[in-house]
Amino acid sequence: EAQVTQNPRYLITVTGKKLTVTCSQNMNHEYMSWYRQDPGLGLRQIYYSMNVEVTDKGDVPEGYKVSRKEKRNFPLILESPSPNQTSLYFCASSSLRGTYEQYFGPGTRLTVT
Amino acid sequence: RKEVEQDPGPFNVPEGATVAFNCTYSNSASQSFFWYRQDCRKEPKLLMSVYSSGNEDGRFTAQLNRASQYISLLIRDSKLSDSATYLCVVNKDDYKLSFGAGTTVTVRA
Numbered sequence: 221e222a223q224v225t226q227n228p229r230y231l232i233t234v235t236g237k238k239l240t241v242t243c244s245q246n247m248n249h250e251y252m253s254w255y256r257q258d259p260g261l262g263l264r265q266i267y268y269s270m271n272v273e274v275t276d277k278g279d280v281p282e283g284y285k286v287s288r289k290e291k292r293n294f295p296l297i298l299e300s301p302s303p304n305q306t307s308l309y310f311c312a313s314s315s316l317r318g319t320y321e322q323y324f325g326p327g328t329r330l331t332v333t
Numbered sequence: 334r335k336e337v338e339q340d341p342g343p344f345n346v347p348e349g350a351t352v353a354f355n356c357t358y359s360n361s362a363s364q365s366f367f368w369y370r371q372d373c374r375k376e377p378k379l380l381m382s383v384y385s386s387g388n389e390d391g392r393f394t395a396q397l398n399r400a401s402q403y404i405s406l407l408i409r410d411s412k413l414s415d416s417a418t419y420l421c422v423v424n425k426d427d428y429k430l431s432f433g434a435g436t437t438v439t440v441r442a
Contacts, residue, residue: 251428262337262420262432263377270428278429310376320365320428324376 222247226311226325233301234333241296241328243311249323250316252294253278254286256307257327263310269294270316301332334359339421339433346411346440353407354436356421365424366397366404370417371435377420380406411440 224245233239245252253268255278265278269288283305285297294313298305308329312322339356346352358366366383381388383395383404394407404423408415421433 255432257374260341260434262335262434264432265429268429308374314428316428319382320424320430321367321379321382322430324378326376327374 222323224311224313224323224325226309226328228328229326230329232331232333235302236300239298239301239330241298241309241311241330243294243296243325244292245294245311245313245323246292247313247315247323248291249313250291251322252288252311252313253322254284254294254296255310255312256280256305257310258307266296266309301330303332306330306332335433336360336425336431337421337423337433339436341434341436343437343439346438348411348413348440348442350411350440351407351409352411352438353405354419354438355403355405356433356436357401357403358421358423358431359402360423360425360431361399361402363423363425366395367422367430368393368395368404368406369420369422369432371420372417377432380419408438411438413440413442416440 254266255263267286269275311325314322368380369377370380371377387396418435
């Protein structure tokens with residue numbers, strides 16, 4: 221089954237404790253992206269990657285890091301989480317050929333206290 | 334000005350009714366337009382792409398007005414299962430997408 225997976229699905233942590241949210245896709249997509257979704261706001265892009273070892277900032281990259289060492293994986297790293305990073309996070313992937321349709325993971329609900 | 338703006342609703346409609354709503358976008362160079370559906374903070378899923386000539390998929394009709402920079406979605410014969418938040422999505426450049434905050438539709442029995 222074609223899918224995007226994220227782990228963990230739910231996470232409660234404390235300020236300053238480094239964490240990683242994993243994202244993996246099995247569709248051989250070149251493009252992967254991380255978004256955060258907050259009430260009243262649309263999905264906002266954090267980082268994206270066009271291919272292995274190619275990453276770039278989205279609209280709200282501050283406080284986040286990513287890496288793309290393998291085509292299927294695109295982890296999101298919060299080196300020193302803060303309460304304003306409490307949000308719902310989605311990973312997405314798409315092919316660079318065709319319609320730009322993005323396939324989303326199930327989401328990670330992060331709470332930073 | 335937001336890149337994509339939507340009326341948040343909610344639109345409360347009875348089963349069988351027709352409901353329609355728009356979104357406006359600011360980037361006149363945008364080439365690709367989509368409607369995504371999101372259920373209760375789950376992942377967004379593509380509902381339909383929006384083509385220049387307008388397109389229909391069953392009970393759903395999407396229209397694009399480039400001159401006025403808006404797209405619309407119309408749902409006919411609403412079902413309870415149509416209750417969701419509908420996200421308007423527009424490409425910014427290449428493969429980057431801008432998402433509206435969503436329009437909530439609630440269909441009541």
